[in-house]
Each structure stands twice: as C-alpha cells, then as structure tokens.
Amino acid sequence: MTIAERVAAVRDRIAAAAARAGRDPGEVTLVAVSKTVPVAAMREAYAAGIRDFGENRAQEARDKFPAFGEDVRWHFVGRLQTNKVKYIARHCHLLHSLDRLALAQEVDRRAGRCGRVLPCLVEVNVAGEPTKAGLPPEKVVPFLQQVAGMKGLQVVGLMTVAPPTDDPERVRPVFRQLRQLAEEAARQCRGLPGIELRHLSMGMTDDFEVAVEEGATIVRIGRAIFGERG
Structure with a gap:
C-alpha cells in the first residue's frame, strides 16, 4: 500500500470506531508519528491530507521544522x-x-522567551509500567496544582501509552481510566488558571480503535502510516 492508501485506511478505521461509540470522527485528530521518517515520506503523507506530525527527538524535530509551512x-x-x-x-x-x-x-521559561504559551498534555503512566515515563494517576491533580498559573504553558489534557498487547481489548481499561482521571481532575482543578483538560492523547497503531471508542481526541499513528521502521 502507498502512504496515501494507508492514511485513508486509518481514517476509515477512526471513523468506524467513532461511529461505534456514537462520536463524531471530526473530534479525533490523527497525528502521523514521523520519528526517523524521511521528509520525502512525510511529504507523501502531507499530500494525503496529514497536517499533524509527531516527533520524539528534539533535534530531529528541529531539523524538520523548516521543511513544511x-x-x-x-x-x-x-x-x-x-x-x-x-x-x-x-x-x-x-x-x-x-x-x-x-x-x-523550563517550558514556561523557554516559551515565555518566545512570547508564546505552549499547550501541553500531562503524561500519565496509567498501567504503572516501571519502564514507562509519566506520572502515576494519584499524582496528576497535585502536579496540575503545581503548574497552574505558569505563563508560558497551558495544560490542555492528558496522554498515556498503553502496554503492548496482541489484543487491544486488554488495554481498554487503561484508556477508560485515563478518561475517568481527566474527568475527575477537571472537577478538582476547575477554575485553576492554565488548566483546561479537553484532550486525551491515547491510542497507537495496535490499539487506536479501542482508544477512540473510549474517548481519545488524539491518536498517534506511526507504523500503520509509514510502515515498519528500518
């Protein structure tokens, strides 16, 4: 399949998952995770309608920024x-x-120097995996209270990475817990400056349909669009 065909297939699967949950597929942003992907392949994804790209290495991201408008x-x-x-x-x-x-x-300081407010998601280690980054669920609200009012950033939601699995149903509870945590944190932090929990970034190539069914507003898809990394 071409990259354009893969993008179309992923969009169809997002739409089907959203329909099953009674959601509007337009509520879900597809981020094409382009780490280690050459700019030429990214341009193919761009031509297929992708406007959101995800990078995980800061210097690689910096080098790619000028390649697009x-x-x-x-x-x-x-x-x-x-x-x-x-x-x-x-x-x-x-x-x-x-x-x-x-x-x-540091985000507050650097974004402030640039004269902007950087939107951020708090990463949560819902499954408690020792090798994964992210806050444990019980520390999310105290952390939000710590960062509230910083001028250079705004917290707009939560993110998680589910454990790898051959059966996406096994990680459905992870996504459901993140959604419930976001709802509870929004209640506890109502009125705090710079805290507006409207996004859930969850779901990747192996599990994004379940994530959409559980309320994801952002899915991060690499392999299903660009194929296996070399």
Whole structure:
C-alpha cells in the first residue's frame, strides 16, 4: 500500500470506531508519528491530507521544522529532556509528555522567551509500567496544582501509552481510566488558571480503535502510516 492508501485506511478505521461509540470522527485528530521518517515520506503523507506530525527527538524535530509551512502542526510525543526544550519551544504545537516540575519550569521559561504559551498534555503512566515515563494517576491533580498559573504553558489534557498487547481489548481499561482521571481532575482543578483538560492523547497503531471508542481526541499513528521502521 502507498502512504496515501494507508492514511485513508486509518481514517476509515477512526471513523468506524467513532461511529461505534456514537462520536463524531471530526473530534479525533490523527497525528502521523514521523520519528526517523524521511521528509520525502512525510511529504507523501502531507499530500494525503496529514497536517499533524509527531516527533520524539528534539533535534530531529528541529531539523524538520523548516521543511513544511505554517499549516503543519508539530507534536512532540517523546520524553523531553529539559536541555532540549530550546529546540521545540518556538514551533511545537503540542507537547504530549509533560511529566515533571523541572520540565514544566523550563517550558514556561523557554516559551515565555518566545512570547508564546505552549499547550501541553500531562503524561500519565496509567498501567504503572516501571519502564514507562509519566506520572502515576494519584499524582496528576497535585502536579496540575503545581503548574497552574505558569505563563508560558497551558495544560490542555492528558496522554498515556498503553502496554503492548496482541489484543487491544486488554488495554481498554487503561484508556477508560485515563478518561475517568481527566474527568475527575477537571472537577478538582476547575477554575485553576492554565488548566483546561479537553484532550486525551491515547491510542497507537495496535490499539487506536479501542482508544477512540473510549474517548481519545488524539491518536498517534506511526507504523500503520509509514510502515515498519528500518
């Protein structure tokens, strides 16, 4: 299949999953995860209608920014070191992996220097995997209270990475828990400045349909669009 055909197939699957849940597929943003993908392949995805690209290496993202116009929205989806914030602060549309106070402080500082407010998602380690980044669920609300009011960032939702599985139904509880956590955190943090939990970034190639059924507003798809990495 060509990249255009893969994009169309993924969009069809998103639409079908949304229909099963009684949702509008227009509520779901498809982010094509383009880490290690050459710009030529990204241009094929762009020609197929993709406008949201996800990168997980700050310097690679920095090098790709000039290859596209301002209609492309760049998502940073990997763990971000504080000393790499400078590479993405100006051009990143959404940071998916805010997970510690030191990172929030550096984002606040760097985005402020650029005269902008950087939208962020708090990464949550819902499944409690020791090898995964992200806050444990019980620490999300205290963290939101810590970062509320920072001038250079706004928290607009939560993100999680589900454990790998051959059966997406096994990770449905992970996605459901993230949605429930977002609802509860929104109640507890109502009125806090800079906290507006409207997005759920969850679901990748092996499980995105279940994530959409459980309320994902952003899915991060790499392999199903660009094929296996070399």
